[in-house]
Amino acid sequence: MLSKDGQLSDVHVSDQEMLLAVDGELSTRRAADVRAHLAACWGCRARMAEIEATIADFARTHRQTLDPQLPPIAGPRALLRARLAESASKREVGSWWLLHFTSASRAAALLCAAVLIAAMVGRILANHFTLRGTSSIGAAFERSALPDSRLTPGATRRVTVTDVCSMAHEEVVGEVSTPLRHEVFREYGIVNAHPEDYEVDYLIAPGLGGAEDIHNLWPEPYTSRTWNAHVKDALEERLHDMVCGGELDLSTAQRDIAADWIAAYKKYFHTDRPLVLHSRLESVNVLGVGGVQPAPRQAQ
Amino acid sequence: MPPADSINGLSFPTVADAALAGNPSEIEREVVKLFEQFRDPLLRYALSLGIPVHDAEEVIQEVFLSLFRHLQLRRSRKNLRGWIFRVAHNLALKKLFANQRSQAKTTSDWTIAQEPFDPSPGPEEQLSSAQRRHRLLAVVHALPEADQGCLRLRAEGLRYREIAAVLGISLGAVSISLTRSLARLIRADGR
Secondary structure (H helix, E strand, C coil): CCCCCCEECCCCCCCHHHHHHHHHCCCHCCCCCCCHHHHHHHHHHHHHHHHHHHHHHHHHHHHHHHHHCCCCCCCHHHHHHHHHHHHHHHCCCCCCCHHHHHHHHHHEEEEEEEEHHHHHHHHHHHCCCCCCCCCCHHHHHHHHHCCCCCCCCCEEECCCHHHHHHHHHHHHHCCCCCCHHHHHHHCCCCCCCCCCCEEECCCCCCCCCCCCCCEEEEEECCCCCCCCCCCCCCHHHHHHHHEEEECCCHHHHHHHHHHHCHHHHHHHCCCCCEEEHHHCCCCCCCCCCCCEEECCCCCC | CCCCEEECCCHHHHHHHHHHCHHHHHHHHHHHEEEEEEHHHHHHHHHHCCCCCHHHHHHHHHHHHHHHHHHHHCCCCCHHHHHHHHHHHHHHHHHHHHHCCCHHHHHHHHCCHHHHHHHHHCHHHHHHHHHHHHHHHHHHHCHHHHHHHHHHHCCCCCHHHHHHHHCCCCCHHHHHHHHHHHHHHHHHHHC
16 A cells, blocks of 8 residues: 555555445545555455455356346336326326426416416415515515414324335325315315315425324415425425435424425525426516526535 | 436436426336336346345336336436335335245245256356355345345445445445455355
């Protein structure tokens, strides 16, 4: 091994470093040091040869033992294609309809949405807020996108991180039942709710251990231009990735999203406004409250 | 967050490209392409965990249906290979625990009886080769499950950070595990 001053060191390379070196997991500088030592040291080179030969033996045995058990791919591939087609057709209805439009009709749809949203925003502001003094329109939008914490404090089910990470997408198929949806509307005093106005959303997403419980559900207005359901979806994904990546404690993720999901978004994406990437209606700039472009490097 | 658009340098269309194109068949095609690329490594990994073939195939179908939903929802494409293996690992373990069939392991896991002999060497060499393989398998089976997982995932080409993510352990733990396992295999082989 070479020391800092370039002299040959008597310290041999450990097995762990040899393995890291052959697996390409060492830094360039360290890998060069290891190579230099191996060039000079027969003992370490012999050990490296043993390691490489054992890797080769294992890899060969792994394949030779398991490959004969693999059925041809054609059947499973055909089955997957059929299931994907079925899954795609199911998704053509619902909130993802926008994705299935051609670009021309999508542009027209967005234009209509702009008008509709502007009208709805006016109605919501008139109904729910009295904007006076220093209160800003942006703050009003934030309030409209947050649930009433007395009615919807958040509720979780008993899950472990392994559970959460193994059912990464169960939340996608989990629809809130119609009676429960009605109950949520009743609780929030919304009469004759139109499906196009609200989504009954989970405060703590099922993918983060949220429960299908009235305390974890609230009518989230689609009309929230800035802090809408799509932005919240992005936060949920971010938190899920962080939890499964070991960067964040599950209970912290649940607590933060339940306390104030907008504040959590700002915290975990390091931005004061939603990234354009996360807002489906970025081309519609209502009242000048727009999304922002993602920064070149976001929070890791 | 800017999406990562590659798996080990392989380029794929971005989620935004596919989803904004408004054409789900683009995503379907991409998922099938990834299935063709990863189905065998995933199946080998699932089988090595002790899951019967038909269950392992079903797990892998689930993995790619989840991937389809993942891409449709424009979720992160960062290191899709790691994501695919992580979901497969979790679903496979779930299936394994659900089954808990005592014969599952013996019928589908590595067994010397199922090993095909290489027809080229002579009978003595075949025997010697089979004995070495038998010894190697015995050592692998005796390793802790996490160590076996590290070895098998590495054998399928996963990098350390991907293995760490799949198994929910640290990068350092992956390195130590692989070193320890190889040291045992070397000792067992009398090298």
